[in-house]
Amino acid sequence: MASLLDGCPLALLGGDQREVELMRALAAGGARLRVVGLPTDGVPAERLSDPAAAVEMARAVIAPMSGADGQGRLPTPLDPDTRIRLDGRLLSAIGPKRPLFIGALPPALAAAAAARGVRVVELASVDEIAVANSVPTAEGAVRLAMERLPVTIHGSKALVLGFGRCGTTLARLLDAMGADVGVVARRAADRARIAAMGLTPWPWSKLAEAVADRHVIFNTVPAVVLTAAVLAATREDVLIVDIASPPGGTNFEAARRLGRTAMLARGLPGKTAPVTAGRILAAYLPALIRAELERL
Template identity: 40%
Template sequence: QLLLGGKTDIRINEVHRKTFDYYEREELKIMNAVPTAEGAIAIAMRELDITLHGARAAVLGFGRVGKALALRLKALGANVCVCARKKADLALASSLDMESADISDMKTVLAGADCVFNTVPERILDESDLRSLRRGVPLIELASAPGCADKAEAERAGVNIIPAPALPGKCAPVTAGRIIKSAICAILKEEGVL
């Protein structure tokens, strides 16, 4: 008997021997980055009083979502700066004609940004970093908890963090469903059910 679910509790494995969490599949994570990026762009377009074309967009993190987002922002004509830790990610961003900066040295990037997108699921911005943002610059939080900054510090710094969790299901539910279906079918084929 197979049990398939999304973001399943590990304790379920004690009851069911054949448990599969389709959200752990790499192909689902990669495909989910597309509606996440598009949803983030929609939020930015709603929040900004300028076009993304010509805007200075800071993308914090260059994993699956960061890459999908940065490429789409670049295609829209934004001046993209990727902030990441890995030298390979910084090199890749540069090779794609984007600016890049080590995540430990992003105050200058933040100070010049028109819009900031966070994809890093950990606290990387302190109050001093937040204060370097110009007033009104949206900080769109795409990462899982705990997020990039402490909410109280952000409030003290006058920064409005826009939480944007679960964008695939919110901005493109049919596509999100198709992505999940594809992952489930792959599991069923691997298990000899289909």
């Protein structure tokens, strides 16, 4: 890391234990850090209260992996007295000369950033980070299920909706734990892979049939696929763990009306294994920062 960011001035704005772990690694690699909304105990970093002042001398800005809300607020759970908002003033301070690294931005905020020439890198869409994060995400989703199911994962009937990065890891984990695993996937090639793994493949056209006898359903698809009609086909005691991007893939109002237990579980890497999730960022972010700086 030292060869990549040694002496490079960076601004860190908010975050949780993941960003603390990242901050430690960046400092150890020689980066010069200005930090807002994070504790700096034992880390050689300058702590400021004004985000605009923090980014002023930075070559890149790092915001939380958990992203910003619809009003542009960045989470600061470890420093609750500090408020950080990606408003017009802060976006203008970042400007076109400093890439902004963040988990994800709401569309309106992404448009506001683009209007000010801010180069935004959404880390949740970076393949190497997303694949690595799928492990703590899957473990966190299974932990939630274990806490709420009246039966063990071993021997239970589980269904995974989607066979992307998280869906694949989740299906493998459930299978390793002894569950009877079905996976709903769009592509025929994915369904062939699912069958080759010894799991049960389902096309989306048979979703209502696929959910019928499942004890637990894990959704990874960021579109409403668990509609009222599909939910009505589930067991009365089904547990639904939705790990898709907001608003999730479940009609939660219909689930409540039908008496089905459904939860939207976001940010699982930071909640399940924040140190591991922070080390994932530390492993991949320096090269991403260097690549963006070379483009400027």
